[in-house]
Amino acid sequence: MQFHCKNCRFPFKPASGMKLLGAICPKCEHPLNLSVADRMFGKYEMLEVLGVGGYGTVFKAQELNNSLLFTLKLLRKADVSRADQVHLLRQIQSSRQMNHASVVAAHDFGQEGDYWYLISDYVEGLPLNEWVKRFNPAPYKSLHLCALIGDALQHIHDQQLIHRDLKPGNIIIDEQQHPHIIDFGLCTSKRDSHLMTIERYRAAREAIKKAKSGRKKFILGTPGYAAPEQLVGESLSAKPASDIYSLGVVLYELLANQKPANRLSRLMNRRNLVSRLNSYHLDPADTKKITQLCLSACSAKASKRPPSALAFATACRSISDPKT
């Protein structure tokens, strides 16, 4: 999405966090004075840029003459492959199956002008990565939060869906400190043979490209959060346990203030986590339980992870609830 400065005609892409009302031109610093018409997309008035990713631009928006807030994700048609279109469709289909206070549903998608668009509910809050910096939660609070995320994940899995891109940027924490899972752009169902065929083709093509260029392996999801079984060639074996791995990494990061390192030994990851937990002077029995739970959830072997998101949530709660 591009806007033009009316003063110097400079075309620019809005940056993340930019409020469109009262914005100034990044080049001549003249007020942009964007009119309502300039800020309209279909029946939605764009208010603020929430995020600019490789995958498109996300705006906070509202319907004209309606105070309800939405997120509007715009993807340039030229950048949307056949596989991406199927992902968009799946995002809507999976959203319709879900009904949970901590799962953010997409309502609608379609095409208009040069763009594909996707509409979801807006959640007032902060992505988890920013929320952590502001609130610096103690271990029991982090466990409590991950239990709530685990509950939402169980709801997703109960619909036979797998999120496949769970990470702090895809979890919004609202003002009541409740988490909301967003961004079902990679969501899949085990039974979705059409999407699987497209992904298998894409995976094979990417694998050939990467092998030729000698670059690292391609991962479906986000490196660092995606489970090892989401590596290309194995991406089709993503399962509910893959989301539990990602949530385990989220918990590790909340507790240890760093991600578990793949290349470091399990022992090193344990040492980093324990030393950070020790700085909180917890009951040593709790430190042991937390370490065990967290390291099992982000275990490379799916069979060593908690058997379900609910089991993970229950284990988190059994440690945090007596203390909060």
Ligand SMILES: Nc1ncnc2c1ncn2[C@@H]1O[C@H](COP(=O)(O)OP(=O)(O)O)[C@@H](O)[C@H]1O
């Ligand atoms: N429903 C929402 N409520 C509030 N903020 C949101 C919502 N959806 C997205 N955002 C913000 O926009 C960013 C990008 O959105 P996301 O759907 O994750 O797109 P991307 O495909 O670029 O990762 C998020 O990290 C978050 O900050």
Ligand SMILES: [Mg+2]
């Ligand atoms: Mg995202």
